[in-house]
Amino acid sequence: MSQNAQTPGTPAETGETRRILSAADIDRALTRIAHEILESNRGAENLVLLGIPRRGFPLAQRLAAKLAAFDAFDPESSLGQLDVTMYRDDLRRSPSRVPWPTVMPPRGIDDATVVLVDDVLYSGRTIRSALDALTELGRPAVVRLAVLVDRGHRELPIRADFVGKNLPTSSREKVRVRLSEIDAPQDRAQPQADAFDEVVIEG
Amino acid sequence: MNTQTTETRETTGGTGRWLLKGVSPLGEEATDVLVVDGLIAQVGAGLSDDDLDERTTVIECGGQILLPGLVDIHTHLREPGREDAETVETGTRAAAKGGYTAVFAMANSNPVADTAGVVEQVWGLGRDAGWTQVQPIGAVTVGLGGKQLAEIGAMAESRAQVRVFSDDGKCVYDPLLMRRALEYVKTFDGVVAQHAQEPRLTEDAQMNEGTVSADLGLTGWPAVAEEAIIARDVLLAQHVGSRVHICHLSTKGSVELIRWAKERGVDVTAEVTPHHLLLTDELVRTFDPVYKVNPPLRTDEDVQAVRAAVADGTIDVVGTDHAPHPTEDKECEWTCAAMGMTGLETALSVVQHTLVDTGAITWRDVARIMSRTPAEIGRLRGQGRPIEPGEPANLVLFDPAAETVVDPATHASKGRNSPYRGLRLPGAVKATFFQGHPVVLDGALTQPHPAAGGR
Amino acid sequence: MKHLLSTQELTRDEAIAILDTADRMAEVGQQSVKKLPALRGRTVVNLFFEDSTRTRISFETAAKRLSADVINFSAKGSSVSKGESLKDTAQTLMAMNADAVVIRHGTSGAPQRLATTGWIDAAVLNAGDGKHEHPTQALLDVMTLRQHRANLTGGETQGTDLEGMHVVIVGDILHSRVARSNMWLLTTLGARVTFVAPPTLLPVGTQHWPARIVFDLDEALAENPDAVMLLRVQRERMHAAFFPSEAEYARWWGLTPERLDALDRAGATTAIMHPGPMNRGLEISSEAADSPRSTVLRQVSNGVAVRMACLYLLLTGDDAQ
Numbered sequence: 018m019s020q021n022a023q024t025p026g027t028p029a030e031t032g033e034t035r036r037i038l039s040a041a042d043i044d045r046a047l048t049r050i051a052h053e054i055l056e057s058n059r060g061a062e063n064l065v066l067l068g069i070p071r072r073g074f075p076l077a078q079r080l081a082a083k084l085a086a087f088d089a090f091d092p093e094s095s096l097g098q099l100d101v102t103m104y105r106d107d108l109r110r111s112p113s114r115v116p117w118p119t120v121m122p123p124r125g126i127d128d129a130t131v132v133l134v135d136d137v138l139y140s141g142r143t144i145r146s147a148l149d150a151l152t153e154l155g156r157p158a159v160v161r162l163a164v165l166v167d168r169g170h171r172e173l174p175i176r177a178d179f180v181g182k183n184l185p186t187s188s189r190e191k192v193r194v195r196l197s198e199i200d201a202p203q204d205r206a207q208p209q210a211d212a213f214d215e216v217v218i219e220g
Numbered sequence: 221m222n223t224q225t226t227e228t229r230e231t232t233g234g235t236g237r238w239l240l241k242g243v244s245p246l247g248e249e250a251t252d253v254l255v256v257d258g259l260i261a262q263v264g265a266g267l268s269d270d271d272l273d274e275r276t277t278v279i280e281c282g283g284q285i286l287l288p289g290l291v292d293i294h295t296h297l298r299e300p301g302r303e304d305a306e307t308v309e310t311g312t313r314a315a316a317k318g319g320y321t322a323v324f325a326m327a328n329s330n331p332v333a334d335t336a337g338v339v340e341q342v343w344g345l346g347r348d349a350g351w352t353q354v355q356p357i358g359a360v361t362v363g364l365g366g367k368q369l370a371e372i373g374a375m376a377e378s379r380a381q382v383r384v385f386s387d388d389g390k391c392v393y394d395p396l397l398m399r400r401a402l403e404y405v406k407t408f409d410g411v412v413a414q415h416a417q418e419p420r421l422t423e424d425a426q427m428n429e430g431t432v433s434a435d436l437g438l439t440g441w442p443a444v445a446e447e448a449i450i451a452r453d454v455l456l457a458q459h460v461g462s463r464v465h466i467c468h469l470s471t472k473g474s475v476e477l478i479r480w481a482k483e484r485g486v487d488v489t490a491e492v493t494p495h496h497l498l499l500t501d502e503l504v505r506t507f508d509p510v511y512k513v514n515p516p517l518r519t520d521e522d523v524q525a526v527r528a529a530v531a532d533g534t535i536d537v538v539g540t541d542h543a544p545h546p547t548e549d550k551e552c553e554w555t556c557a558a559m560g561m562t563g564l565e566t567a568l569s570v571v572q573h574t575l576v577d578t579g580a581i582t583w584r585d586v587a588r589i590m591s592r593t594p595a596e597i598g599r600l601r602g603q604g605r606p607i608e609p610g611e612p613a614n615l616v617l618f619d620p621a622a623e624t625v626v627d628p629a630t631h632a633s634k635g636r637n638s639p640y641r642g643l644r645l646p647g648a649v650k651a652t653f654f655q656g657h658p659v660v661l662d663g664a665l666t667q668p669h670p671a672a673g674g675r
Numbered sequence: 676m677k678h679l680l681s682t683q684e685l686t687r688d689e690a691i692a693i694l695d696t697a698d699r700m701a702e703v704g705q706q707s708v709k710k711l712p713a714l715r716g717r718t719v720v721n722l723f724f725e726d727s728t729r730t731r732i733s734f735e736t737a738a739k740r741l742s743a744d745v746i747n748f749s750a751k752g753s754s755v756s757k758g759e760s761l762k763d764t765a766q767t768l769m770a771m772n773a774d775a776v777v778i779r780h781g782t783s784g785a786p787q788r789l790a791t792t793g794w795i796d797a798a799v800l801n802a803g804d805g806k807h808e809h810p811t812q813a814l815l816d817v818m819t820l821r822q823h824r825a826n827l828t829g830g831e832t833q834g835t836d837l838e839g840m841h842v843v844i845v846g847d848i849l850h851s852r853v854a855r856s857n858m859w860l861l862t863t864l865g866a867r868v869t870f871v872a873p874p875t876l877l878p879v880g881t882q883h884w885p886a887r888i889v890f891d892l893d894e895a896l897a898e899n900p901d902a903v904m905l906l907r908v909q910r911e912r913m914h915a916a917f918f919p920s921e922a923e924y925a926r927w928w929g930l931t932p933e934r935l936d937a938l939d940r941a942g943a944t945t946a947i948m949h950p951g952p953m954n955r956g957l958e959i960s961s962e963a964a965d966s967p968r969s970t971v972l973r974q975v976s977n978g979v980a981v982r983m984a985c986l987y988l989l990l991t992g993d994d995a996q
Contacts, residue, residue: 103699103741108992109992113992117699432880433878436783507791554788
């Protein structure tokens with residue numbers, strides 16, 4: 018049995034590493050996405066953010082803070098976390114992983130505009146799982162998708178509504194998103210809240 | 221030990237001339253041994269050319285060890301009754317391959333060997349097979365039931381000339397019955413071989429009672445259940461002036477009791493199995509019933525104690541308790557499985573590994589504990605004799621430098637329940653001479669003794 | 676993890692992964708749709724050689740909540756009672772393409788035999804074997820203890836062990852697979868274990884066990900343990916002279932109303948646990964069983980979550996390179 022498999026902070030053993038987004042780039046992208054969400058939803062009414070673990074959730078938290086700053090969005094009642102592990106279609110093929118909690122926003126998701134938030138959009142299978150998970154939790158009015166990076170190579174008819182950066186990649190490459198909330202070394206005092214943020218390509 | 225009184229059959233002639241060149245009797249100085257028509261004809265280096273006529277087969281031994289043919293005081297041949305597990309034919313083939321020229325066949329067949337008829341049947345089957353001498357053991361009580369003495373006298377005076385009596389597999393628990401048996405066999409210098417197991421303390425017992433049984437939750441077979449019976453029986457034997465043999469002693473406490481009894485002058489002999497010299501109850505953690513045996517595998521402390529007891533003479537003999545079982549009786553859950561292990565074909569290697577290679581005993585001692593003393597206990601003439609001119613040529617040629625990875629599928633026994641499967645053990649039986657005839661040559665079975673079946 | 680045979684072999688990280696997963700599974704039980712698709716198309720066989728409706732239903736519920744197909748095979752009235760061997764029974768089930776076999780057996784080691792003989796290649800989950808182990812029972816007990824502590828401290832259960840907790844287990848240790856599994860798991864997770872039992876119901880050979888053994892229940896309870904777990908007394912034990920009478924057992928080793936009062940007076944936060952089914956009036960009084968301290972029903976619901984977690988972890992990642 019293995020714990021969640023991602024090992025952040027370790028560059029691939031071979032090949033070079035290119036930084037695609039810096040901390041400031043990530044912050045700017047999230048600011049833009051927040052504005053786009055408010056624009057398409059015509060404000061924050063009925064808006065719910067659901068972050069997909071692991072790194073989708075801190076991104077959703079950051080988006081929620083921006084939405085709260087720009088408009089009448091209440092993270093306390095409208096931000097949640099949606100784990101999709103049990104709905105994946107590759108459970109036999111990839112190592113067993115411990116699911117993360119699903120935390121429903123107190124207002125619920127029925128009749129809401131739910132924005133799913135994830136770090137990287139790739140095959141689309143995670144989002145397919147998320148849509149299945151959602152149907153068992155309630156019936157949103159609209160479901161949208163926000164991602165920090167869209168790297169292409171879709172295997173399902175799924176697209177993002179809000180994208181931080183479109184990033185053409187080879188399928189051999191790995192896109193790693195590092196966020197301070199998760200990837201900062203625990204034993205080190207952090208000089209800045211976003212000191213460890215970055216998006217890199219390996220290989 | 222008294223002189224041997226049991227009449228055995230005449231030595232047969234017509235088995236040819238065999239010269240063992242460069243062989244080490246009892247692992248000592250290399251010499252040549254000439255076997256002619258069932259007897260050892262000459263022992264000495266550089267036998268003259270006159271001895272090497274065209275009728276003589278020369279075996280170059282290269283310093284391999286020559287021992288008197290082994291004698292197993294404790295074998296289960298399963299016939300009659302469980303021919304699916306073993307027959308006299310297959311069991312004696314296994315014995316020959318293991319270097320045994322005589323085996324004592326335990327009485328727990330079906331029907332039980334509690335009458336002259338059954339013991340004569342087993343004895344005759346052994347003669348007909350011709351691989352090794354089969355000497356039946358008679359039951360102490362009717363049907364091993366522990367209630368009524370079996371026809372001990374009739375078995376003693378039968379053609380099988382039974383001298384050893386045992387309810388092995390069951391303990392002669394009733395102290396009064398045990399006393400009577402001990403007394404009665406004095407008539408013909410017999411012996412009672414006790415399976416020491418206090419029945420109430422071992423109800424449903426599955427394994428040694430100790431730390432491993434505590435973890436596994438298997439019902440324990442406590443050492444005290446063995447020791448309590450041994451203590452009682454050595455006292456009884458002393459009281460009535462009989463001799464008593466303790467089968468498959470397995471605990472440190474039992475060793476101490478035997479030592480104490482011998483110091484007091486009790487006429488007691490004690491036996492240990494090869495598996496109790498090597499294996500411990502830690503193996504039960506695998507839950508593989510190949511390790512299920514009665515008495516159970518004990519702790520390492522017990523293993524060390526029984527080894528030391530063999531070395532200092534407290535334990536007199538190694539007996540295999542060869543107990544073959546069909547596959548289905550072991551291929552199951554632990555509690556459903558039969559108790560017992562095969563042993564005839566691995567005993568000498570295990571003894572080399574645990575006692576000789578460790579420096580505890582010499583090959584001369586091996587001859588004593590695996591041949592001479594077992595024959596004496598059973599009053600078996602013509603077995604366990606010195607390697608000297610004029611003696612019956614019951615011999616085993618053993619290569620201590622060989623190594624064998626145990627593969628039960630290659631065993632001559634029907635039983636595949638060897639606990640040593642996959643284990644690398646030292647030594648290999650190269651040849652077994654049974655009354656002058658090589659039933660095993662180059663490590664392989666040849667032909668039964670030419671006189672077999674025709675007598 | 677290929678099989679779950681015992682808690683003795685579980686590492687701390689493996690145990691916490693199961694418990695964290697079980698926490699997630701418990702959330703599913705609160706949803707309107709109490710079902711996950713994770714094991715869709717997989718087949719779980721409940722192979723029960725001993726009657727245990729509770730455990731079988733718990734496993735069956737767990738498998739069904741994960742969308743697995745379930746085959747219940749009870750030895751009674753089956754070919755097993757006609758002498759069929761464990762090997763043949765197991766291989767018959769494999770011919771039905773079972774992915775996991777949940778086995779309850781009266782013989783210690785039967786699950787390990789299934790897992791190690793090569794008779795079958797399914798995942799084997801021990802649902803209680805002889806007097807050996809009952810790993811999912813210990814896991815659900817530990818899950819309950821994690822919740823008990825989190826409720827008192829307001830903390831999280833996720834990722835936590837039981838460091839510093841003290842659990843008193845009372846009763847028939849000798850015959851109890853629940854006691855053994857709990858001892859190994861509790862100590863692996865940092866808890867301290869005290870066994871309280873009549874000396875006749877303790878095994879010989881416990882010197883290496885990571886548990887303190889005392890005969891006096893009041894002495895153990897005076898330490899205000901975090902939990903006291905009462906083991907079921909099999910009534911047939913009485914006839915085998917393990918103790919003189921039920922009344923004496925209850926007086927010395929039962930959780931009587933007086934002992935419950937003593938805990939209350941001491942202000943202890945001791946939870947009262949029982950693996951069920953209870954003998955009210957023998958090892959546990961009705962007052963104790965029905966007190967707010969009792970976690971008996973919580974244990975039952977946690978049982979489903981723990982078994983979901985185990986099935987999920989055994990049956991995912993099995994084709995991973």
